[in-house]
Amino acid sequence: xxxxxxxxxxxxxxxxxxxTVYCNSSSVFSSLQWYRQEPGEGPVLLVxxxxxxxxxxxxRLTFQxxxxxxxxxxxxxxxxxxxxxxxxxxxxxxGFKTIFGAGTRLFVKA
Amino acid sequence: xxxxxxxxxxxxxxxxxxxxLLCAQDMNHEYMYWYRQDPGMGLRLIHYSVGEGTxxxxxxxxxxxxxxxxxQNFLLGLESAAPxxxxxxxxxxxxxxxxxxxxxTRLTVL
Numbered sequence: 001x002x003x004x005x006x007x008x009x010x011x012x013x014x015x016x017x018x019x020t021v022y023c024n025s026s027s028v029f030s031s032l033q034w035y036r037q038e039p040g041e042g043p044v045l046l047v048x049x050x051x052x053x054x055x056x057x058x059x060r061l062t063f064q065x066x067x068x069x070x071x072x073x074x075x076x077x078x079x080x081x082x083x084x085x086x087x088x089x090x091x092x093x094x095g096f097k098t099i100f101g102a103g104t105r106l107f108v109k110a
Numbered sequence: 111x112x113x114x115x116x117x118x119x120x121x122x123x124x125x126x127x128x129x130x131l132l133c134a135q136d137m138n139h140e141y142m143y144w145y146r147q148d149p150g151m152g153l154r155l156i157h158y159s160v161g162e163g164t165x166x167x168x169x170x171x172x173x174x175x176x177x178x179x180x181x182q183n184f185l186l187g188l189e190s191a192a193p194x195x196x197x198x199x200x201x202x203x204x205x206x207x208x209x210x211x212x213x214x215t216r217l218t219v220l
């Protein structure tokens with residue numbers, strides 16, 4: 001069974017703080033994705049990382065794929081209330097099948 | 111261009127009743143998926159389809175059946191609902207890589 005473990009499960013921080021969310025597995029994935037989900041809606045893709053060691057930036061969000069393609073991290077700089085939501089990492093297998101982590105629920109207080 | 115739509119949005123069933131959840135996509139995607147999302151457990155794959163007329167079991171298929179008679183539609187059936195099937199159900203579609211999710215169906219089984 002392939003598992004993706006995310007930490008922390010819950011994070012409550014003040015506006016302007018930095019944070020990092022981790023996603024770890026014992027399995028190697030062909031790529032790894034990060035989704036964000038808001039209450040009452042389906043997840044929306046933020047980024048896909050494919051190459052070991054790859055770093056991608058999306059405004060204040062920085063995503064990194066581990067060298068061995070088993071783990072990933074999401075770093076948010078100067079968090080804002082609009083960043084509040086559930087962040088899900090997902091490992092892609094065989095190009096189309098996806099295993100999701102349990103998610104990190106982020107709350108940013110103004 | 112509606113993306114992925116799901117009907118119904120909410121449903122309450124009694125134990126033993128049956129129902130069908132409908133998912134429709136207008137993006138001409140080959141792959142479609144049904145997930146359930148429960149607190150603290152992320153998204154778990156129930157069944158998926160790699161093309162019209164095909165279906166395959168995911169991580170938690172017991173108690174569910176699916177059909178993909180048309181490329182744009184993916185139906186999820188519960189033949190005899192149980193309280194353990196109380197959950198939020200998400201449908202998604204993809205060509206390869208990014209998955210596009212519907213808004214979800216909140217199902218309660220009493």
